[in-house]
Amino acid sequence: MIKEMICVACPLGCQLKVTLDENDAVTNVTGNTCKRGVEYAHTECTNPTRSLTTTVKVEGGRLPVIPVKSSAALPKGLLFESMSVINDTCIKAPVKIGDVVVKNILNSGIDILATAPIDVCN
Amino acid sequence: MKGRSKVNSTLKYDLVVIGGGPAGMAAALEAKKNGVGKIIILERAETLGGILEQCIHTGFGLHYFGEELSGPEYAHKFIELVEQSDIDVKTDTMVISISKERMVTAVNNQDGFIQIDATAVILAMGCRERARGALDIAGSRASGVMTAGAAQKFVNIDGYMPGKKIVILGSGDIGLIMARRMTLEGAQVKMVCELMPYSGGLTRNIVQCLDDFDIPLKLSCTVIEVHGTERVEGITIAQVDENRNVIDGTQEFVECDTLLLSVGLIPENELSKQIDIDMDPITSGPVVNEMRQTSLPGVFACGNVLQVHDLVDYVTTESQIAGLGAAKYISNPNNDDSRYAFTKGGDGVRYIVPQKVNINSKEEIKLYFRVADVYLKSKFVVSVGDEVLIEKRKQKFAPGEMENATLTLEMLEKIKENDEIVISIKER
């Protein structure tokens, strides 16, 4: 089977044609300009990942939410469930950039970290 | 962090920076690094950081820091440096006028009415989004129509959803990012419509914001009417031809409760117009030289107010040039052995910044430019008259991706005063 995809490893966005065998293993990649395209094709077909950025509820600060990001790219299939976990979380001000908001989210080994600081506000 | 001042007295600063976003902060820090004494940043929002505060997605800083940061993280690297310096900052402060003599008038609700006599001024006011009023969209004035940036602020700063069933007009990065953001927060983004036959955003965003969520991208498609008396109930879309006119018969009703507009950014030059500086009608920003000085000596411009950028990394480097330029001006305001050549966009190139370059520059000069269309397997050529200075091939040029070319000192020697430096796109 041939799968088409756009490589996002760099801004070029090469149109890839990826051949998969009957076990869904990648046997061939064409359309790429460099080897990063081949790597991307492999990852996308076996274990696609995406970094997640969103906000989390915070108490005691000037604003009701602060932005967060995943410490590494999460398995694509876990995105919406991760959102649920984050939306059920509430943290307290003060918060620093890099503070862990959710540790080892959904057993992925990946943390959710604060990406903006917030002070305590009266 | 607000400086204290006495109401009714004029303050004196070497440098006033209008805007505390990434442009203003980088410019102020660079000016400080180059010896400027009294610097103040005037920012109208409640915090420094500019628009980055609400750009919670990652992708910032790949070039400048070698890291992939979110907007707030990128901004905070500079906010920390500003806070550690002796640069004064007034937030929640609106500059209401500037004069040709570089008298800056601002107001806030702590100090009241502020007047600052500045030796140099850096304009770093950023840009605004094009609004519905500037588009010819028929229908009612129901609630539920807003710019993508306004929606971004509601979601990421205020913590509220501005809609549930969404259509986005405009496939620039802001529209694409919001498609993903709204979907992750539980809304249904039904489609992204794009007037042009190609998307204005990064391919990466098409994949990660649309394809990932099966959100259709409709090219050569626009919104022509909004329905609903109180809140939006739906919109009518239509296909357009190569002249961007509606093709009759292609109209289609789409049910939704929200229309987000991501249809262009306009540099915010209201203050610049007050001092009558030369403006470039294509960038909608001031005409500047290689130090980012405008046509009024001592007034500099950088960041989105000068030209709309795609990468904040380039905003930082551009603003550092302006900061350095301001520092040089402050230490020696009357120095001007500059002799200028002018840049001009040739075939396929919409504009070039800076619009004029000093051929006596002791440093090499980077020219930033944007192409007019998508060009594949082409090259850009920098030439003066018949002489080709630079030729560079690329797989792909796109309007949404700013390019640059460096004039070395060797090349500058070949350029004479009043020469036209042309950049054009040619087939390989």
Next chain:
Amino acid sequence: MFYDVAIIGAGVIGSLTARNLSQYNLKVALIEKGNDVACATSKANSGIVHAGFDAKPGTLKARLNVEGTKKMADVCKTLFVPFKEIGSLVVAFSDDEVETLKELYQRGITNGLDADSMEILDRQALVKLEPNVSPDAVGALLSKTAGIVCPYELTVAAAECAATNGVEFLRNCGVNSIKFENDMFILSTEQGEISAKYIINAAGVHSDDIAKMIGDNSINITPRLGEYALLDKSVGNVVNHVIFQCPTEMGKGVLIAPTVDGNVIVGPTTVEVDNKDSAAIAQDALSNVFKSANKSVPSISMRNTITSFGGLRAHDVTSDFIIGSSNANKKFINVAGIASPGLASSPAIADYVLEILQSIYDGELEKKSDYNPSRTEPIKFREMSDEQRRELIAKNKAYGRIICRCETVTEGEIIDAINSPVGARDVDGVKRRTRAGMGRCQSGFCGSKVMEILSRELNVPINEITKFGGKSDILYERTK
């Protein structure tokens, strides 16, 4: 809830009438189905105070237009509403049209205008006044007494004055039915039952529906949609007068005029519509507006548009105002069919309605000793000198925080707009009173801030703040 007089409709007519009645010891209710005053016709029209040569002689329109325009300057001055007597020019493009100009001139005289307030100009004189006028223009009728006013500012001012003098403003109070029992009207409204001895029907496009509620079928409103474009202040000087084209049976046609705030208004188209509650503009509206307008001034362009909108005019089939005691019930006064020149006539209409009420009233109307014909002068930071601004901010810091950058509107002014008598309750209400959101960025920067201030001042969650009341919600739930 019992009142002496219930005025149905809080547009410019209802509000000026309420102001007039508030001079007397009467319990008056100003009832409005929308969330604010001036939320229908009165917020979306050309803002022109016509001189009065256009209306058909002998009609109420003719008489009240000329009277109203004469009274406008005083009323506006008393209420701190800007009024600019900039004059109007009806432009002719052919010899036939020049003949029309002469007819209009004569009609003006018949209607009571001073001969020296009007002048027929040749092309040379026209171009001196209006350098941007079309090269095809051959002449014009200059009318010096025409002017411009902001119609919703006038409405708000009149309503504030009325409220200060004791009139009760009832919003979200649509009238569903009216009974007449024991010499009293019982109005069944969205806010419950209201009884009143007299009713003044100033319900705009719905005035025929209201009249029918008491069995009066004499009014027949055809809503006429007018579509407008508003141009950026940077082209504010493109014309100096109100520029008209020669009138046709559908009306005065497309005009180009400065607004009191420095924009330019272009329009209206005239489209008969069925839906009385929708002023949605059609797909070809803007191009139609400019096609027509470019005939007079070729240089204005859609590119300068900062916003466009529609407004419904309450045109009655008789083509005249219908003002008088209803034949179905003497104590029910109709003020209907107030299409153009309704705004210009409004001060005179309010006086006429008072006269009618006086003539039918059981007993004597007693004047109040403490009637205040004015209102608190609104603060306009954008119009102040640096010295005035300094003093203002020193007195109250809220005026030091600028919320709307494009129009230079301060937090203090927005707070005033919400807390004044007949205050704003929604984003559009704040916009109409302060201009926040009317600039180039069209509330891109200030929109969320205005909502925050409304939420704080009205003590409601920010997602309950609407654009203009009803179901015009802006925000849904919290994200977390």
